[in-house]
Amino acid sequence: MTTKTGDQALIKRINTAIVLEYILRGSPLSRAQISEQSGLNKATVSSLVQDLIDGALVQEIGTGQSSGGRKPVLLEFVASSGYAVGIDLGVNYIRGVLTDLRGNVVAERTSALRLTEPNAAVDQLCGCIEHLMTEAPSSPYGIVGIGVGVPGLVDDNGTILFAPNLQWRDIPLQRLLTEKFSLPITIDNEANMGALGEQKYGVGRSINNLIYVSVGIGIGTGLILHKSLYKGASGFSGEMGHLSVEAHGKSCTCGNRGCWEMYASEQALLEQAAPLGFEDLESLLVAASSGRQDVLELFSNIGEYLGVGIANIVNVFNPDAVVIGNRMSQARPWLENALRQTVVQRALGFHLRKVQLLFAELGERSSMMGAAEMAIAGFFARVKAT
Amino acid sequence: MTTKTGDQALIKRINTAIVLEYILRGSPLSRAQISEQSGLNKATVSSLVQDLIDGALVQEIGTGQSSGGRKPVLLEFVASSGYAVGIDLGVNYIRGVLTDLRGNVVAERTSALRLTEPNAAVDQLCGCIEHLMTEAPSSPYGIVGIGVGVPGLVDDNGTILFAPNLQWRDIPLQRLLTEKFSLPITIDNEANMGALGEQKYGVGRSINNLIYVSVGIGIGTGLILHKSLYKGASGFSGEMGHLSVEAHGKSCTCGNRGCWEMYASEQALLEQAAPLGFEDLESLLVAASSGRQDVLELFSNIGEYLGVGIANIVNVFNPDAVVIGNRMSQARPWLENALRQTVVQRALGFHLRKVQLLFAELGERSSMMGAAEMAIAGFFARVKAT
């Protein structure tokens, strides 16, 4: 069993984390404010703040306004004390970003994925990471970690079990990158990363329970419950693209029938659009915006099926918000009505009272920003554990 | 924000909880064993154990075998230091139990629910509780709490928002019982209680992630994730009976279409059985065991639809086990094949590797035992918080 026991060091970690949290959220603010708001003694706050300053995570930035007494010394988190790399590895692109510890973008880099063969792709990925790392200003903590979002199922060791559209199986990406960079590496599904990105930096800021639905070639989902990413019992879940919405519908490669993503994904859209002579999403978006009736009906149909699945998700998880992301979010104007109507019709009233239907704000950058956030969050977790 | 700060009392609470946990799980065992296994210092363990003995939660029960030195003093949890009441309030019955703090049944009581009108039903419920309470031997902590499982949607204040089969709306049951008994009261959905009962005392013992599917008139679900009951964002979830499995299927009273419980519940079974001249589950079970072909096909059909929904659940939550409970679990012999086959066919391979399909062991008593467990768990939570 060996549950972790409590000692004085634990107390200090807990309280340091609290103080850091206040500075991260409320800065600039003074020691006195932290003490009052947190309930910690002034002396305790002073001591912990000093440790944080010594650790280069916090700095004094001058004095604030007096309210009839000594001026407060304002504290601020030092965002530039370290940097994080976030990568979105797509089926035909690699998108990467370098951010500071607040998620401010310092450098960005996009390139087409030349070869999908695993070795070559990983090489190109490493090149992208190295390039971004050289862009980082020198800082006390340097590069604190690398997060990578991938289009596939990832286990909790960061091994890509299966990435259908890349035709990858059992690629131990975390191990490969750890060997190469000797830095903390986080690998996760693109939808989980997207969920995190939107929750932290996008339309879902300050929403505690949200579900991100990544509608691309397939459908992936990322669940943020009680402010943190929910993983299934054994570390991977979110394969809700394979929720069956038509018990006797089309057979899916996964073995199930009537999977949601067979009716509501980009793939489903393109299949239906082929007879009309369309071959990609972009041309369909153009046709829709010029008002072509048959194309509008296609989108409306997709919107309805998206709604069917989302209603299911709402009934099961009862979240505060559902965020539609990835490529299909560009079709918002032509999806939204049908989607909204379907969800309202189908979700239970008790849940509907609360849930918001939103579209991703970061667009194609959700996943990459989420990956950077993962690396940042990992850094903070380590700081708090020391 | 006011996150709870850390102080010495917190350490003591944490470590006391650890020691108590070891005694609950591993008893009888000695102070030395606890120290060695937990990593806590011998002196610390001695001191905390003394507190627990003073608090009547632990007692010394003599010495154990020596392994070449002084004999250890064996410790045991005192199950009889308090008692809990667990109630299963059904549509046409009230089932109640009195247990000690280990969940051993001390007294049990079943009666038919005379009137479903809320006031009358609550009166009868109170009578049942009072009767059980008088059966409790005198003990240091007395009755530590009352748990009640109900067939409906419950919010986190213990108000029954909606119980379709009782035709109740907005009954503040927790408040009513608190006023009456001045004891800690926990109200929850019958399926959540059942999940807890099976996880603690039934077939799911020692399984950390399980999903309990209560198949009665409707279908309810209780999720135990990482050893604890999962509630949705706003305190109620588990309405997976209304997962749509046929996007364009039959309309449900909930507003959705093709809800799972319209195809796989007792109600669904009875509807299909009516043309054959059956009116209740019991007669169908008799017919099935005598081998009537058309009835067997009915059960097989229900089993298949149960499998469709369970495959969905498995894909979403990736649990260690799925437990089928409530009335329909009696039909196991005629459901199981079709169910198993469907799940294997439809669930993703990665999830299947792990998941077990089980049937409730406590039968009709799952929910009641879970309710008692809720009360017990509440007591321990309070002990650990002091």
Add this chain to the structure above:
DNA sequence: TTAACTTAGTTTATTGGATAGACAAACTAA
């Protein structure tokens, strides 16, 4: 200008846990 009052942050003595190590008690094995 001064005295009275406020507020910010530090210093000091105290409290209450956990801990290592010494110790006593109780046992085994030779």
Add this chain to the structure above:
DNA sequence: TTAGTTTGTCTATCCAATAAACTAAGTTAA
């Protein structure tokens, strides 16, 4: 008997949080 082992308690020490006293640096009103 004697040496060694195991259990459990006792004691001195450490360390983080805290209250209260204190210093620093401002405002306000006469």
